[in-house]
Amino acid sequence: MKLLVYGAGVLGSYLAHVLVRGGHEVTMLARGKRAQQLQTDGLVIRHYFQRKTTVDEVNVIQTLSSEDGYDLIFVVMKYNDFPSVLPILAANQSSHIVLVGNNADAYGMLNFLNEHCVVPKHVVFGFQLSGGLREESGRIICIRGGGQMILGSLGGEIPFKPLLEQAFQHASYKLTYQNDMDAWLKSHIVPIVALNSVSYLNGGDLKKAAKDKKLLKQAISVMDEGFTVLEKSGYTIIPASPFTFIRKYRRLAYLALKLYHHLPFAKWVDGSFAEILALYDSFEPLKDQSTVATPQWDDLKKRAVARFMGE
Ligand SMILES: NC(=O)c1ccc[n+]([C@@H]2O[C@H](COP(=O)([O-])OP(=O)(O)OC[C@H]3O[C@@H](n4cnc5c(N)ncnc54)[C@H](OP(=O)(O)O)[C@@H]3O)[C@@H](O)[C@H]2O)c1
Numbered sequence: 001m002k003l004l005v006y007g008a009g010v011l012g013s014y015l016a017h018v019l020v021r022g023g024h025e026v027t028m029l030a031r032g033k034r035a036q037q038l039q040t041d042g043l044v045i046r047h048y049f050q051r052k053t054t055v056d057e058v059n060v061i062q063t064l065s066s067e068d069g070y071d072l073i074f075v076v077m078k079y080n081d082f083p084s085v086l087p088i089l090a091a092n093q094s095s096h097i098v099l100v101g102n103n104a105d106a107y108g109m110l111n112f113l114n115e116h117c118v119v120p121k122h123v124v125f126g127f128q129l130s131g132g133l134r135e136e137s138g139r140i141i142c143i144r145g146g147g148q149m150i151l152g153s154l155g156g157e158i159p160f161k162p163l164l165e166q167a168f169q170h171a172s173y174k175l176t177y178q179n180d181m182d183a184w185l186k187s188h189i190v191p192i193v194a195l196n197s198v199s200y201l202n203g204g205d206l207k208k209a210a211k212d213k214k215l216l217k218q219a220i221s222v223m224d225e226g227f228t229v230l231e232k233s234g235y236t237i238i239p240a241s242p243f244t245f246i247r248k249y250r251r252l253a254y255l256a257l258k259l260y261h262h263l264p265f266a267k268w269v270d271g272s273f274a275e276i277l278a279l280y281d282s283f284e285p286l287k288d289q290s291t292v293a294t295p296q297w298d299d300l301k302k303r304a305v306a307r308f309m310g311e
Helices: 010-021 032-041 079-091 106-116 161-167 181-201 206-211 213-232 241-248 250-262 264-268 273-282 284-290 295-310
Strands: 002-006 025-029 043-047 052-056 059-061 072-076 096-100 122-128 131-134 140-143 147-152 173-177
Touching (some): 010 043, 072 079, 122 181, 131 264, 206 250, 213 241, 213 284
Parallel strands (some): 002 072
């Protein structure tokens, strides 16, 4: 199959590796220095737990023209980066698109693509369960168990499931389908903003964050408030277990958070506060609509934003 991975960062790089190893013709859309690194050195990934380094050859493009056709396009980037590429995707002749990453506005993005497309678009939303970071040299450090993506469309059945299955047929990678992907994505935002704020307010020093009892406890309250906002807004919390756990076992949740911040690989999971801020902002209308009191959420957001603005 002819596949495009649009966005050559941490998660897009691992996805491209999986698809190359699955026997497909894979092109990556990369910008500037990243494009050069891929062309010169190939796609270099250090698989942290697997203790191996892989190098793959990929085709590299720097722009997507309207005539370039692909069987599937995976767009893998930060939530706040998606809007700039939606017009380019809409103008392109390919029909099957998977938007991969945190997403608070799946319906908005789908509507944009449907309204502006030159050919009918079939859009699926995904979240790849891996993490890592990109080194200055371009080498990706990839943190994962087995490769896995959670996937779902916004209207019931995935319209191009056979194509997706074919793309991963010979790859060691699991596709997990989710019926209510919008609810899954919204539920996922809650722990993401809380945990990233804890790390951000500690300057990325996770050992320091692990000792910040007050902040860790606040993060648990923030998650409780965020999940309650979603629940009151009519969303199903998916998966339900984190919500149940923090409500029932607060002390255990605190210990689990403390432990997580001590894990050696936790520091290898990269985040960007610009994305977290966009995700925080996406919750404002939901909070207003639900009328749930969110004092801990508001305080954490205010402190993290103040730090961001001061940088
Ligand atoms: N990294 C992690 O540990 C991790 C873990 C769990 C979830 N996630 C989530 O997964 C999603 C993707 O994260 P990531 O870490 O892979 O992000 P990333 O490393 O920042 O990669 C995004 C890539 O998209 C490219 N890009 C952005 N805007 C573009 C545009 N307009 N045109 C072309 N390319 C563009 C960036 O280009 P440049 O190279 O030029 O910047 C970058 O290479 C995010 O929602 C993130 O929160 C990440």
